[in-house]
Amino acid sequence: MWHHNKPSSVLRGKTSDGFVTSDSGFEERVGSHIEPQPDGCWLWRSVAGKGRYGTVNTPWGTYEQAHRVVYSILVDDDIAGYHLHHECRNKACVNPAHLTKLTASEHTKLHADERAAS
Numbered sequence: 001m002w003h004h005n006k007p008s009s010v011l012r013g014k015t016s017d018g019f020v021t022s023d024s025g026f027e028e029r030v031g032s033h034i035e036p037q038p039d040g041c042w043l044w045r046s047v048a049g050k051g052r053y054g055t056v057n058t059p060w061g062t063y064e065q066a067h068r069v070v071y072s073i074l075v076d077d078d079i080a081g082y083h084l085h086h087e088c089r090n091k092a093c094v095n096p097a098h099l100t101k102l103t104a105s106e107h108t109k110l111h112a113d114e115r116a117a118s
Helices: 028-033 066-074 105-116
Strands: 012-015 020-022 034-036 043-044 053-056 063-064 085-087 101-103
Touching: 012 053, 028 066, 043 066, 063 066, 066 085, 066 101, 085 105, 101 105
Parallel strands: none
Antiparallel strands: 012 020, 034 043, 053 063, 085 101
16 A cells, blocks of 8 residues: 655655665555555544644654655645645545645635635
8 A cells, every 4th residue: 555656755854965865664564554444544543743734854854744644655746835625524534535736825715715604
């Protein structure tokens, strides 16, 4: 489930020499914290940070949101500057099928439209 064909910017760090490195066990560690649910959500079962989003401690010492890490591993590693909208409305969900990549303005408009409709 965690194998992919391309490197992910979220999975890579830089050594002091500037070389890109990867932790081969990182993807397996991330996968071990996911619990699939009958409704299709993949719940993050580890540390939750600000706003109830799951967090991942990367091999190079930064913390990243779990849904962004999983999306980068499995779908698209070009997410810098983008928001990932939870279609399922579950902030603990890391299933990339439940996430939509949006610009900040698209995401803001989507939420404004949802508030106006309710």
